[in-house]
Ligand SMILES: [Zn+2]
Ligand SMILES: [Zn+2]
Ligand SMILES: [Zn+2]
């Protein structure tokens with residue numbers, strides 16, 4: 001997803017392998033990104049571009065009225081089946097495939113408003129009604145729409161507007177009796193019902209909407225850092241020849257303290273699995289729902305009622321405002337490139353968007369300014385007005401500057417030493433050019449070249465005003481013109497930077513069947529982004545912070561007490577609770593190019609078996625733990641049992657398959673089948689796995705869900721408590737995983753009316769989740785609602801008399 005599609009990857013790799021040795025050497029040994037780009041770019045031949053074009057052709061990103069009709073009909077089927085959520089999403093797909101101001105789009109909006117009405121989403125239902133009307137909703141269907149509008153307004157406690165709508169409706173009836181007698185009767189009846197509701201509401205005092213709770217944007221750092229905007233004053237920026245830049249605590253920091261709150265400089269929504277359309281097969285529009293259908297492509301907010309870009313079916317937004325902003329800042333250039341960008345992958349897309357956000361002029365300016373800074377530092381540079389020339393000197397060779405760090409200002413900071421969250425900071429993130437394989441660099445260079453050619457073909461002049469045809473001629477064909485190659489080199493730099501600096505924006509998605517009363521959640525990747533301040537944090541397999549996201553904003557909180565002088569660390573992915581030391585170190589080396597020497601890594605390197613107890617097997621005779629490598633023998637005092645690891649591993653795999661099957665039954669609501677299977681798994685697991693094995697935890701968790709769905713709260717709680725023990729062993733008592741599991745347990749106790757247990761668990765869950773998410777998290781609010789509900793049930797203690 002991040003990198004180009006496999007077909008393009010293998011095509012370029014083959015192209016590389018067929019290159020003459022001399023050219024391979026020139027490219028492999030290119031000292032700067034500029035050289036790398038200029039040597040690679042001319043190798044992109046017209047037939048390569050044709051191949052890429054054919055690949056991109058598999059993505060349906062344009063408007064297609066037939067697709068619009070197809071999705072509307074599919075949506076109607078879901079609507080009939082009362083699956084209003086499913087219907088809304090399909091109508092949204094219909095909306096994005098219809099041209100603006102067409103009957104198609106107005107019908108899709110109107111149908112979606114009906115689905116939203118049934119989902120109780122009255123505010124957005126009203127918005128869709130207005131959208132249907134402004135896109136030319138057919139006159140003869142208006143009454144239905146107006147009735148829905150009136151009902152929404154009544155429900156929302158806006159009786160004046162509702163009665164105005166009713167008046168409009170009546171006068172439109174009188175003016176144009178276009179309806180059949182029976183239709184008219186149905187409408188009249190509904191109208192009466194709404195009128196009664198309107199009157200009831202009118203007699204009530206005006207209901208004021210509940211005072212809006214403080215929004216997340218209101219959550220702020222206690223005191224902002226003077227040097228690093230977006231960071232707290234409890235940290236400071238340091239630089240070290242070995243570690244690069246990093247953050248250190250300047251005072252003791254308590255768990256839960258907000259350390260960084262930063263909006264992404266750039267983010268690109270991950271498309272999810274967008275299937276390539278099988279060639280030659282028409283009307284195979286997929287009805288699969290991906291992140292791209294449910295989240296705003298600009299602000300990433302979840303939305304059931306997106307509005308599409310007028311020019312493509314791919315980009316969708318939560319509001320007109322987001323659409324406009326995206327258009328002004330980047331989408332006007334990206335719109336015609338949708339299919340190409342999907343083919344070239346998210347990193348390429350982020351690279352392009354970064355440069356668009358910086359504006360073309362700034363790419364030149366930043367790089368020129370950097371040259372200036374470097375010559376001030378005594379690095380001799382020839383004076384040059386030509387950005388292509390100057391780029392050569394600052395795009396490569398980060399490595400050789402490292403040892404001069406003492407007197408050098410910190411990269412990414414301005415002359416006053418202030419680290420700004422701007423393109424300058426982004427530009428300074430390390431691309432690690434020397435660490436990437438030549439093939440990978442070649443793939444990135446050619447992908448960026450292809451993108452540049454498309455940008456050129458798409459009439460880039462509109463965007464970069466000074467790019468005149470005369471200038472294009474002046475450039476050496478087939479080499480790109482000067483400005484475009486500056487752009488290309490910058491994008492290449494970003495593509496290489498992203499491997500180490502890309503931050504995945506994740507969101508908690510609810511899984512499980514619709515009926516289940518306890519929430520099961522899963523962390524999913526929503527977007528790929530660059531955060532200049534978050535990028536300053538180094539990795540630890542056992543970090544002292546926790547990162548979470550709301551929209552495109554990242555927050556980093558201390559997850560434990562951090563003493564003054566300690567480094568602020570976060571985890572790049574390989575966490576000690578999720579994998580063993582060998583796997584972690586291998587992952588960090590291949591993706592981030594460093595050998596981790598964090599305390600857990602050092603500890604586990606000494607005693608490889610000291611890792612988390614995930615792999616622990618036990619003896620089927622005496623239940624003692626098995627020890628050893630290829631052949632494990634029992635650690636029990638009088639037991640001679642021994643067994644091969646292969647055998648145990650294959651038993652484990654069988655068990656995992658069974659658990660997977662049971663979870664599927666569970667999701668599909670076949671509870672009894674799921675429980676039978678899970679109980680079988682449970683006894684199987686007991687015979688050869690330790691009680692803390694993660695699979696044991698999974699089984700208990702699934703059983704808890706199944707019993708909860710059956711309303712057997714007591715059994716559910718028992719299993720959940722066992723699962724909780726496993727989570728605690730693996731992730732620690734104050735981990736975010738523990739928080740989510742405690743949240744589930746609180747729901748179970750709450751639903752089972754076990755008041756004291758519920759209150760105790762709510763308190764625990766709240767405490768853990770607060771540290772990781774701060775007070776404006778959905779789960780925490782839910783917990784608080786449960787708490788106040790339970791406290792209302794308790795007898796009110798009699799206070800002292802006045
Ligand atoms: Zn938005
Ligand atoms: Zn578009
Ligand atoms: Zn480590």
Ligand SMILES: [Zn+2]
Pocket residue numbers: 619620621622623624634635636639640641
């Ligand atoms: Zn034994």
